[in-house]
Amino acid sequence: MADGLFTFEALADPTRRTILDELAEKSGQTLFEICSRLSMKHRLGSSRQAVSQHLAVLEAAGLVETRRECRYKFHDLNTAPLRHITERWLDRGAPGPEESTP
């Protein structure tokens, strides 16, 4: 995970990116809410089992964290792995081409 391989694998799938979009909009969602948002808002017909597997990949990559409260399991977004990526290439202090005036 140190080289971000899992992060890239996790981000490679469009459904998983949509899951992250929805968790960025509101953290702390049950599996049911995530599935509802995917099907109703995005017309993604993934089965509950498929979404559960996507969440497992995102969790393995550290992009999603789960917590249990009472009888319920909630999923939260964790952006730390993305920060590692930006630090690797973007935060070197060198001005990028976008900063040069045309």
Next chain:
Amino acid sequence: MKIHLTSVFVDDQAKALRFYTEVLGFVKKYDVPVGETDRWLTVVSPENPGGTELLLEPAGHPAVKPYRDALAADGIPVAQFAVDDVRAEYERLSGLGVRFTQEPVDMGPVTTAVFDDTCGNLIQIATQPQE
């Protein structure tokens, strides 16, 4: 054919009756003793007393707990009730201490929210688009 009655399992019928009437606002329709402790206990909507009854059924069967625990862990509701305004109902019920596992979300044309009925179930409320 039409749906006349549906049921939810409840941990405690007396407690469930209080929640479904005093908090949610349904009215009791039938309350008939069955056996030593159980009751045939149904509630209906005050807006439609002759409509579908909801049976508050004792949760004693051994299959009920694993079934409901698995649903609750994934946030899956066992029933859906229609309300005029999910957000207003969310505010009202939250004010009464009801716990929501899903706050109101616009799901395309439908707005939904999910709360804990304190008797072992998650219930979804939904506002359908105006026809």
